Amino acid sequence: MSDKKGRAELLENIDAKFRAVDRDADTFLEGFQHAKLLTYWDYIQTDVLLNLQTQRTVFPDEMVFIAYHQINELLFKLILWELNQLAEKQDLTAAFFEEKLRRASRYFDMLTTSFTIMKDGMDPKQYEQFRHTLAPASGFQSVQYRYIELASTELINLIDLRYRHTIDRNTPYEHAFEHMYWQAAGKDFETGKKSILLKDFEDRYKEDLLDFMSAHNTKNVWTLYKSMPDKVKQNQELIDAMRHYDYTVNVTWVLAHYNTAKHYIEGDGKSGEATGGSDWKKYMHPKYQKRIFFPELWTANEIDNWGVND
Ligand code: HEM
Numbered sequence: 568m569s570d571k572k573g574r575a576e577l578l579e580n581i582d583a584k585f586r587a588v589d590r591d592a593d594t595f596l597e598g599f600q601h602a603k604l605l606t607y608w609d610y611i612q613t614d615v616l617l618n619l620q621t622q623r624t625v626f627p628d629e630m631v632f633i634a635y636h637q638i639n640e641l642l643f644k645l646i647l648w649e650l651n652q653l654a655e656k657q658d659l660t661a662a663f664f665e666e667k668l669r670r671a672s673r674y675f676d677m678l679t680t681s682f683t684i685m686k687d688g689m690d691p692k693q694y695e696q697f698r699h700t701l702a703p704a705s706g707f708q709s710v711q712y713r714y715i716e717l718a719s720t721e722l723i724n725l726i727d728l729r730y731r732h733t734i735d736r737n738t739p740y741e742h743a744f745e746h747m748y749w750q751a752a753g754k755d756f757e758t759g760k761k762s763i764l765l766k767d768f769e770d771r772y773k774e775d776l777l778d779f780m781s782a783h784n785t786k787n788v789w790t791l792y793k794s795m796p797d798k799v800k801q802n803q804e805l806i807d808a809m810r811h812y813d814y815t816v817n818v819t820w821v822l823a824h825y826n827t828a829k830h831y832i833e834g835d836g837k838s839g840e841a842t843g844g845s846d847w848k849k850y851m852h853p854k855y856q857k858r859i860f861f862p863e864l865w866t867a868n869e870i871d872n873w874g875v876n877d
Contacts (some may be wrong), residue, residue, distance in 0.1 A: 594692045623700045626693040642678055645713035646671045650718040652815050654786035663800040665808065672801065672812040679815055682823035686830050705843030707752055708768045710775065717779050719816070720789040720860035727751055728857050740780050740859065746772070748856050752845040754817055760846050764843040786813075789861050809861050818874045825851045 578592075585592040605680030608614065619637065622629045636688065653659075653667040706712075716725055724742050726734050730746045750756075761769070792800065792809065806833075828847055833839055842845040850857055853874025865873075873874060 586598070586874060591757060600798075622697075626697045626699040628689040628693040629697040631684065631689050632694070632697070635681075637689075638681075639678060639706075640709065640711060642674045642708070643715060644675045646715055647711060647718060649674075650715065651663050653788065653791065654718060654783060659791060659794075659801070661805070664795065664799075665805055668805075668812060669787065670723075672808065672815065675812065675815045675820065679823055680822045682820070686823070686827040691831055695837060698831070699820060701844040703763045703767070703844060704847075705764055705766060705841065707749070707843045708771075710772045713772075713776060714779055715750070715816070716858070717783050718787055719761055719812075720787055722780060722784065722788070724859060724862060735799075740777050741766070744777060744780070746755070751845075752843065752850050764845070789796075806864055806865065810864050813860045813864070815855075817860065820852050821851065821853045821856070821858075822874065 581596070582592045583596060603609075611877065618628060620633045648671045649667045653664065656663055722740075723731065723734060723736070725748055726743065726746050727748045727750065734743060734746060748764070749762075753762035754760070788809075828841065828851060831837075832841055832847070845851075857870075857873055858869065858871060862870065
């Protein structure tokens, strides 16, 4: 674009852009001649980013713990970025659906394969000490993780198995919310009493979660897939991609996480108690939670053995 004709056309386009909003392009061009040239560090905000890791103790491995959680939250953000575009797409096509699903899946693959950073990348003795300063906080309180679930499947698939038969599509969101599978981490269903882990989380995010549930009720990945023409739904490659995403999020990641918790929380001289205070051994295992985003893409046998033989 360095020739004169190209330059003239460019200036004409800039003029037209500013005329369209009743502004004079010359003001913009004058400002532009004094503007600082962009640098990598200003654009990526490296200084801000690298100053967000604030340790609460002196143990070096606490840095690994904080930074890896932040990396997870960034990847959660990118997953939601894709799933939200899918949810908002007018005139959804099979190609767009597949592309967004594969992108979300790729990010979750990265979360799964990198989980060894948590399991093997910290000294258990250091972890045992710094984790006491974290209670009652827990990764359980990651709202983006809940948004990913709600953007991926219908509410019914996230209801605690014990209550699923009592809930149908017309149940108010508030009632469904009280029976989400994750309530089991901190709620006594007999008395209704909630742990501080759960209370803090709900005080901060309940309204946002109810709004998100309502917005994604008919725009989650599973409902959108079911709305596709039969020819698309029966495409084996797409089915494989859907199953891969479901399995990665709900079995592979969950087991990597569960085995990490076991590695640090259980064992010689350790309390066996999680910072969030849940009955974690039972709660976290996929065979107990039975979270499955796309149930109709699995056989009865696969569902029965969900997470059992891995
Ligand atoms: C040493 C590493 C980790 C340990 C020991 C651990 C342990 C636990 C435990 C015991 C729970 C159950 C709730 C509780 O009582 O606290 C939990 C839940 C959770 N953690 Fe972690 N975690 C670790 C790393 C991570 C990382 C890196 C993430 C990524 C953000 C994460 C995200 C979550 C989520 C989303 C839940 C809720 C899962 C569910 O509801 O099924 N955790 N974690």
